[in-house]
Every structure is written in C-alpha cells, then in structure tokens.
Amino acid sequence: MTRKKADRDARLSRLIGLRVSESFYKRLKEWLANSNCRSITELTRSILYREEIVWKHTDASLESTAIELAGIRKELNAIGKNINQITHHFHTTDSAREKFYDVQRIDKEYKQVSAKVERLLTIAGELSKKWLQ
Known part of the structure; x- marks a missing residue:
C-alpha cells in the first residue's frame, strides 16, 4: 500500500537559512528538552507558524514519592512471591507440624502486607490533598 502524496502547498520545499546567537541557540535547546x-x-x-507547542513539566516534589511508591511495589511483589512459595509448600506437605509452621509464616507475611498497604494509603491521602488544593 503506497503512501498518499502530500499536497503541493503543504510540502516543505523551500529552504530558509537562519543564523542565531549562541545564547539563543542554547535557549532553543532548553525549550526543545x-x-x-x-x-x-x-x-x-x-x-x-505560531502552532501550539506542548510544554512538558515535571513536579520535583513528586519524585521522592514516585521512588517510594516504586520501592513499596517491589516489596509487595517480593512478599507476594514469598506467600505463593509458602502456600505451595503448605499444599505439598503432609506433616501437621510443617503446615502449622507455614501458617505462622504466612501470617507474618500478611502483617507485612498490611503495613505496606497502610503506607500506600497514607501516601495516596497526601497526594490527594496536594492535587485537590
């Protein structure tokens, strides 16, 4: 399938050479970024052409929050994997003593999850206060 030819008036066919100062060129590079x-x-x-240019803006105060959220996500994934491994061991063992031990380990992991979820809710509350001002 071939591409449709551009309208003759819309083609960029004319070259305009433009010299600018070094300081203005640096400013253009900053704008470009x-x-x-x-x-x-x-x-x-x-x-x-006076077209609309979309400016990208990042809030530096949210960087630490994003890093903390990524860390909590990583920890929750690790805890989830631990729980899956313990559950698998629980279902494959026949010993009542080992099953009791596995239940205690899962309880410990769930307590860690609840602590992380509480921290997530705190962060979400702080973010909502900030964005709803």
Missing part, C-alpha cells in the same frame, strides 16, 4: 518537538528545526517551524 521541555517541549513535544523532536528537533530544533521542528521547534523553530512551530514558532514561526
């Missing part, structure tokens, strides 16, 4: 444009050429074309 925070915009949705892929190249300086695309950025300058958008400025010339």
Whole structure:
C-alpha cells in the first residue's frame, strides 16, 4: 500500500537559512528538552507558524514519592512471591507440624502486607490533598 502524496502547498520545499546567537541557540535547546518537538528545526517551524507547542513539566516534589511508591511495589511483589512459595509448600506437605509452621509464616507475611498497604494509603491521602488544593 503506497503512501498518499502530500499536497503541493503543504510540502516543505523551500529552504530558509537562519543564523542565531549562541545564547539563543542554547535557549532553543532548553525549550526543545521541555517541549513535544523532536528537533530544533521542528521547534523553530512551530514558532514561526505560531502552532501550539506542548510544554512538558515535571513536579520535583513528586519524585521522592514516585521512588517510594516504586520501592513499596517491589516489596509487595517480593512478599507476594514469598506467600505463593509458602502456600505451595503448605499444599505439598503432609506433616501437621510443617503446615502449622507455614501458617505462622504466612501470617507474618500478611502483617507485612498490611503495613505496606497502610503506607500506600497514607501516601495516596497526601497526594490527594496536594492535587485537590
């Protein structure tokens, strides 16, 4: 399937050479890093055409929260794997003493999960207060 040819008026067929100062070029590079444009050429074309440029903004205060949430997610995954292994051992063993020991270990793991869930709820509450101001 071939691509449809672009309209003659819409094609970028004319070249315009443009010289700028080093300071302005650095400013363009900074704008490029925070915009949705892929190249300086695309950025300058958008400025010339007065097209809408989407600026990307990250909230530095949320970085530590995101790192903490990622850590909690990793810990919860590890706890879940531990519970699955203990449950598998529980179902494969015939000894009542080993089953009792497995139940105690699972109880300990679930207590860790509840502590992590409480921390998640605290973080979610803080985030909702921040975003609903």
